[in-house]
Amino acid sequence: MYVIIAGGGKVGWNLARELIAKGNEVTLIENRRMRYLTIEQELEHAIQYGDATELWVLERAGIQRADLTIAVTGDDEDNLLVCQMAKEKYLCERIIARVNNPRNRAWFELLGIQPAVSATDLILRLIEHEVPSYGLVHLLDLRDEQLEIIEVEVGPDSRAANTAVQDMDLPEGALIISLLRGGRGFVPKADTVIEPGDEVLLVLDPGLEDAITEQFASGTRGAA
Amino acid sequence: MFILIVGAGRVGSSVARSALAAGHTVSVLDEDPLSHERLEVGLNTTWEEAGGRFTVGHGMEVDALTEAGIHEADVFIASTDGDNTNLTISQIAQKHYEVEKVIVRVMDPARAAWYREQGLHTICPTQHAIEMFQSALGEIA
Numbered sequence: 001m002y003v004i005i006a007g008g009g010k011v012g013w014n015l016a017r018e019l020i021a022k023g024n025e026v027t028l029i030e031n032r033r034m035r036y037l038t039i040e041q042e043l044e045h046a047i048q049y050g051d052a053t054e055l056w057v058l059e060r061a062g063i064q065r066a067d068l069t070i071a072v073t074g075d076d077e078d079n080l081l082v083c084q085m086a087k088e089k090y091l092c093e094r095i096i097a098r099v100n101n102p103r104n105r106a107w108f109e110l111l112g113i114q115p116a117v118s119a120t121d122l123i124l125r126l127i128e129h130e131v132p133s134y135g136l137v138h139l140l141d142l143r144d145e146q147l148e149i150i151e152v153e154v155g156p157d158s159r160a161a162n163t164a165v166q167d168m169d170l171p172e173g174a175l176i177i178s179l180l181r182g183g184r185g186f187v188p189k190a191d192t193v194i195e196p197g198d199e200v201l202l203v204l205d206p207g208l209e210d211a212i213t214e215q216f217a218s219g220t221r222g223a224a
Numbered sequence: 225m226f227i228l229i230v231g232a233g234r235v236g237s238s239v240a241r242s243a244l245a246a247g248h249t250v251s252v253l254d255e256d257p258l259s260h261e262r263l264e265v266g267l268n269t270t271w272e273e274a275g276g277r278f279t280v281g282h283g284m285e286v287d288a289l290t291e292a293g294i295h296e297a298d299v300f301i302a303s304t305d306g307d308n309t310n311l312t313i314s315q316i317a318q319k320h321y322e323v324e325k326v327i328v329r330v331m332d333p334a335r336a337a338w339y340r341e342q343g344l345h346t347i348c349p350t351q352h353a354i355e356m357f358q359s360a361l362g363e364i365a
Contacts, residue, residue, distance in 0.1 A: 053308050055334040076284070077308035081335075089338060104284055107312065110320050 004029065004066045004092075006052035006082045007073030008039050011098065015070060016043060027061045053081050055089075063090045072098040076107075083113045114143060136213055139201070148204050149177075155218030156196040166190040173205035174212060225249070228297040228323075230283040230313055231304030232259040235329060235349075239301060241266070244276050251277035253292040254304075283313035294321045302328040311339055318344070 001024045005012050008030030016028045020043075028043060029052040030036045036049040050057035052071070063069065069086035071079035079097045086092040099105050099118035108116035125138065140149040154160050160168060165176055165188045179188050180199035194200065202212060225248050229236050232254040240263060244250045252263060252271075257280045263271040271278055281288025283304065294300070300317040302310035307330050314328035327345045330336035336348035 053335070054332060055338065075308070077306065077312040080312055081308045085335075085338070088342070103286070107284060107316055107320075111312075111315055 001025070001067045002062070002065055003027075003068045003070065004052075004058070004061050004063060004086070006069070006071040006079070007098075008032075008035055008047065009072065009074060011072045012070075013039055013043075015072065016046060020046060029057060029061055053078050053085075055085065058082075058085065058090070063092060066090070066092050068092070068094045068096070070096045070098075074100055076100050076104045080104075080108060080111060080113055084111060087112070109143075136209055136216075146206055148206060149201060150204055150209070150212065151180075151199055151201050152212060152216045154194055154196050154198045154200060154216055157218055158196070158216050159214070160194050160200070160216045161196040162193060164191050164193050168194070168215065170215065171208050171211045174208050175203045177201050177203055225298040226251070226293065226296050227299040227301065228253065228292055228294055228317075229301045229303060230254070230292075231302065231310070231329075232256075232262055232278075233303065233305055234262075236301065236303035237262040237265070239303070240276065244274060249277075250275075251279065251293045251297070253279045253281055253283060253288060255280065255282050283309060284316070289316075289321070294323065297321070297323050299323070299325045299327070302326070307332050307335060311335065311344070314344055 003019050003024050003026045005016055005026060005028045008028050012028055016026045019026045026046050028039065028047040029050055030039060030047060031051045033049065036047060039047050048061055052058060063086060069083060069092045071082040073079055076099060083095040083097045087095050095113065097108055097113045097116045099108060099116045102118045102120045105116055105118060137151045138148060139151055142148065176188060178185050178201040179192065179194065181195065200216065204212065227243050227248050228251045229240050230253045232240065232252050236252065240250050240252050260271060260278050263276060263278065267274055277293065279288060279292040281291065283289065283302065294317065300314065300323040302314040304310055310328045310330060314326045317323045318326045327347060330339065330346045330348050331350050333348050333351045336346040336351065340346045
């Protein structure tokens, strides 16, 4: 695979290393002269000097034949435009953009730049996963397909506790696909009773998180 | 008309003053609070007394854009000193806020040309300079 990476910071340089080690052809583009010279000692011809938001720089790097373009500079506007031009002008099939400021994520979505990866969001997600009391954990978001898979722990006095799957009052667009109990996962039947402490995996249409939390969080039984 | 100008440099501030003098409602957004001073060059009053609006903030921040009045804007002008910022915020103004007329300053002729093809009204000072130099040279050589 031929990969172009815009931005030779820590992320870009290490991505280039890893991708090269896995047998890919890589061109890294860096516009700070000193940084370029440092990386060139190691990567040699796999790095080029220039501003990756300029068309001639992208063309010199061979963007026309790139299978994947990754923009990981420290500037969101630069990452957005590199990916937009790669996708729409040079018809590069796959792009990945880094979002530095999570508030800008919506603009990447607005302009069709997907996937957009934000370190802040990833760390937040890890925190959610490590701290189960946080409630609902997103395991997978399929944005294009408008589906998500979430995990939620059954609170001791929640509506779901001691309720059979068939008696759950789930909103339209939500489906229980698996239960985790005592370290073991299984696909529940209609008459399987959900126990407090179970972890439940669900497929959801986007936007149903609050309705799901209502069913599984502690203290919701009395509120029914 | 309500004109929102992001970037009060030499170009943005001059366009802001002339638009205000022509009777338009003018709101200016700039990251640098000191850029306010540039708006008042040649005025006998403050920018606000003259009827202008000024907001400190970045053109990608929702709060700043809202405060600057993007929801009421008929015209959006992107004239910061960064091509990529201008191209990004002008697309946001066009596609998200649906501002009717969006004009964007792009210094790089190549990007200006391509984004013009994509439907943005780009203005490229570099291209004008190139053409003027070429014609000046043509007259003497």
